[in-house]
Amino acid sequence: MPAGTSDQVLETMETGCSQGATDRRRRKNLLRYKRNLWAVLLIVAAAAVTFIARTPSDRNLGEPWRFGYYISAMEDAQTEIRAAMADTIDVLTSVIGDGFLGGAVRELGLGGGQYLSTCGILMDSLGWSVQQRGDTLSAIYCRGALSEVRAFPGNRRGFYSIQFENGSPVAWEYIPQERWIRQRTICCEVSSTVWDALWDSALPPDLSQSGMLLSSRDSSRAVGYVSELQHELTDRLFCYDIDFYYDVQPGDSLWLIIEENRYPGDGETGFRRILAAKYKFAYGGLAEAFPFFHRPDEAEGAEILLDHYHRDGASLRTMFLKMPVPFGRVSSPYSDARMHPVLGYTRAHRGIDYAAPLGTEIYAVGDGTITVRGWAGGYGNMIRVRHANGYETGYGHCNGFAAGQSVGSYVRQGEIIGYVGSTGLSTGPHVHFEMKRNGEYVNPAEEIVPPANPLEGPELERFLAELPVLEAQWSMMSGMELPVPEVIPVSADSTEALEE
Numbered sequence: 001m002p003a004g005t006s007d008q009v010l011e012t013m014e015t016g017c018s019q020g021a022t023d024r025r026r027r028k029n030l031l032r033y034k035r036n037l038w039a040v041l042l043i044v045a046a047a048a049v050t051f052i053a054r055t056p057s058d059r060n061l062g063e064p065w066r067f068g069y070y071i072s073a074m075e076d077a078q079t080e081i082r083a084a085m086a087d088t089i090d091v092l093t094s095v096i097g098d099g100f101l102g103g104a105v106r107e108l109g110l111g112g113g114q115y116l117s118t119c120g121i122l123m124d125s126l127g128w129s130v131q132q133r134g135d136t137l138s139a140i141y142c143r144g145a146l147s148e149v150r151a152f153p154g155n156r157r158g159f160y161s162i163q164f165e166n167g168s169p170v171a172w173e174y175i176p177q178e179r180w181i182r183q184r185t186i187c188c189e190v191s192s193t194v195w196d197a198l199w200d201s202a203l204p205p206d207l208s209q210s211g212m213l214l215s216s217r218d219s220s221r222a223v224g225y226v227s228e229l230q231h232e233l234t235d236r237l238f239c240y241d242i243d244f245y246y247d248v249q250p251g252d253s254l255w256l257i258i259e260e261n262r263y264p265g266d267g268e269t270g271f272r273r274i275l276a277a278k279y280k281f282a283y284g285g286l287a288e289a290f291p292f293f294h295r296p297d298e299a300e301g302a303e304i305l306l307d308h309y310h311r312d313g314a315s316l317r318t319m320f321l322k323m324p325v326p327f328g329r330v331s332s333p334y335s336d337a338r339m340h341p342v343l344g345y346t347r348a349h350r351g352i353d354y355a356a357p358l359g360t361e362i363y364a365v366g367d368g369t370i371t372v373r374g375w376a377g378g379y380g381n382m383i384r385v386r387h388a389n390g391y392e393t394g395y396g397h398c399n400g401f402a403a404g405q406s407v408g409s410y411v412r413q414g415e416i417i418g419y420v421g422s423t424g425l426s427t428g429p430h431v432h433f434e435m436k437r438n439g440e441y442v443n444p445a446e447e448i449v450p451p452a453n454p455l456e457g458p459e460l461e462r463f464l465a466e467l468p469v470l471e472a473q474w475s476m477m478s479g480m481e482l483p484v485p486e487v488i489p490v491s492a493d494s495t496e497a498l499e500e
Helices: 003-053 067-086 101-107 112-126 194-201 216-237 457-478 492-499
Strands: 089-095 136-142 145-152 158-165 168-176 181-189 253-262 269-280 286-294 305-309 329-332 335-339 346-349 352-355 361-363 368-375 381-386 391-401 416-420 430-437 440-442
Touching: 101 112, 101 136, 112 145, 112 158, 112 168, 181 194, 181 457, 194 216, 216 269, 253 457, 269 305, 286 457, 368 391, 381 416, 416 430
Parallel strands: none
Antiparallel strands: 089 136, 136 145, 145 158, 158 168, 181 253, 253 269, 269 286, 286 305, 329 352, 335 346, 352 430, 361 416, 368 381, 381 391, 391 416, 391 430, 430 440
């Protein structure tokens, strides 16, 4: 065979083999594509069957969400909040004792015509030419412009309001607390402290005009509200029944009926007093305080007063407080022989000296009538109060006296009667506190303090008759059942044994 012929045969064989391999690869790829296509078709068919065979939902979705409406409402609310926060309110307060009214007004930032008109109105309306200790002035500025001046007399029964527009007074009136009073119930559970529980549950929803704490003034008013409420509860009402440092436990519950003042114009709410209270301990036990309005026997023509009693008519109070100041240290105890710090020789010290900062409030330690109120030689400014059962207390070296009181005034336990000073023979601010029983000096620290007088006779009958009515109204206002003391049933056998 010629050489050229063999080369052509070999080339033909190579070409045939290459073409066969290509065909085999094409068949394999086509088979793979068919398998993938069938898998996709099966998945689509299963999804279609599932969708067609599903059970339609019975849930009513309602109308479509009005997205534009709610976005617009949210923008309006943001605009109102920004406007409220931009409407900043600044309050300046001036508390001056034994000083001229003009100086107190100038401390509020008033000058020119505002100064003259404010002084004139207060002098004509309240007779204020010289302020007494405890009188307070407040100026309210809105966006830097004077909006209102309030004058609070020392007895704090209300305030005198002067409204300003464009820098000039346009209206003024006296607003007594008693004119806008409402009652409200509070129920809270203690998780850490009583203050925290009151902060979480006791603040009124209309404490401020906006109903929210938007400014530092609103926050300050909220703190003041809770502080006054807690002070009334822990330091006045239950101070003899509950040790709020050691007895309070998480899980304790508190129920209150309180009175609040709603002031016109600004729409603000202020705390006034507690009417009734129940404190239930988590480990068992119940402390209660119920109100009773009466007129003291020795205060003829005096206003009707509010006192609190236990369920059986026993008073919550002891006859006297332990000390006449809210805080202070004993700088000199009661002694039959003491070296006088000013005179330099030994003589009896018939009282207890409590050192406290100048101007600290002095409280009447018990209900009674003021018999002395003025200068008393070495005692300086002196106050004496006559109490029941032959007791008399004295308070010496006062810097000043509370406004609205005089000899013959009836004062309540815990009421401010003066302020700590250093008048008379004194080396520093303190109050000399002394006590007499039937005209004889006694040591206040060692005197066995009797309980305050319980209700008796017709007053007790009226109290017991009003008690179930009060609790029924209280429960209705709270919308829940109130706790009552557990009564141990007395069996017939034990009754017969007692009679024998």
